[in-house]
Amino acid sequence: MQLRKLLLPGLLSVTLLSGCSLFSGEEDIVTMSPLPTVENQFAPSTAWSTSVGSGIGDFYSNLHPAFADSVVYAADRKGTVKAVNADDGKEVWSINLAEKSGWISRSPALLSGGLAVAGGHVYVGSEKAQVYALNTSDGSVAWQTRVAGEALSRPVVSDGMVLIHTANGQLQALNEADGAVKWTVNLDMPALSLRGESAPATAFGAAVVGGDNGRVSAVLMQQGQLIWQQRISQATGPTEIDRLSDVDTTPVIANGVVYALAYNGNLTAMDLRSGQVMWKRELGSVNDFVVEGNRIFLVDQNDRLLALSTDGGVTLWTQSDLLHRLLTAPVLYNGSLVVGDSEGYMHWVDPTNGRFVAQEKVDSSGFLTEPVVADGKLLIQAKDGTLYAITR
DSSP states (O other): OOHHHHTSTTOEEESOOSSOOSOOSSOOOOOOOOOOOOOOSSOOEEEEEEEOTTOOTTSOOOOOOEEETTEEEEEOTTSEEEEEETTTOOEEEEEEOOEEOSSSOEEOOOBOSOOEEETTEEEEEBTTSEEEEEETTTOOEEEEEEOSSOOOSOOEEETTEEEEEOTTSEEEEEETTTOOEEEEEEOOOOSEEESOOOOOEEETTEEEEEOTTSEEEEEETTTTEEEEEEEOOOOOSSSTTTTOOOOOSOOEEETTEEEEEOTTSOEEEEETTTOOEEEEEOOOOSSOOEEETTEEEEEOTTOOEEEEETTTOOEEEEEOTTTTSOOOOOEEETTEEEEEOTTSEEEEEOTTTOOEEEEEEOOSSOBOSOOEEETTEEEEEBTTSEEEEEEO
């Protein structure tokens, strides 16, 4: 169990706890693995870097940049949203969504969900249950909507709707044009959950999303009608922590199969139409994962990097030299599998065998959210708000 990750400030979200203890017996102790020695086969370099406000500090946040049409969009927790040129990092525009609370002071916007860009708008949610649509041309607010709860996950735009999964277990569809709420589906909430929500995946008019109750749900987007639900994690164990069963990762849909990953649960492959389980592996994580061809790449609860087959979830290789370094979700970039860690290092791994091919210290504040591939560069935002464009 990765208690160090669980106990990051604000990562646990309590709905109802009365007279119960999170831990029984002695607290589990985990030790971060020392930095592995890597002989670089190529030299990663920083093409440019720029500051995006004050970052996220010690708060849990899913803020990460988005990219479209040679422009990178990024935000900080307090409310700064910036658009920068993807080639050189120069600012295109910048706005501040913090609310004025007096003549000179501002109340932080508490932006939290990762950014999304589509159809001339940049979308971002907040811990204050606000979702903003900004015009990509100048950052002006096209619309702003109050949703059912904290918007901790990345907005997803599909079929004329902006899908938002809120921290109190509601999946909502907003009209892409004006932000009006079209429908709301209640996914239920357990007493204790991890702070974070699954962003939905969409295909064939359906939205598939993980819930804090250990279930994966498929919803018909036009009507907001539940198609099927499948449990992939069962709450078991002696302590509340052991019984966490959140599905906070974004499902991946490929070739009619839904792949979903739970904390304290399973990596599960399900039929998209029926939700029927095709196979499952006992693996858990809070990080998004990658499905590429016939392989699945993921970072598990203990920060092992794994490659598995999409046919049965057979392990192809395991890289265990980064245990408890609090890795980001992985991304495939220029033939390598890349992750960041909490000490600000980036690690490049050969996706065919799991061996290290490069390592680079990039930032002193560390990384929490995954890199984003954009226009031949790898974008990653540090906890202090610095946005980097990395090349190899």
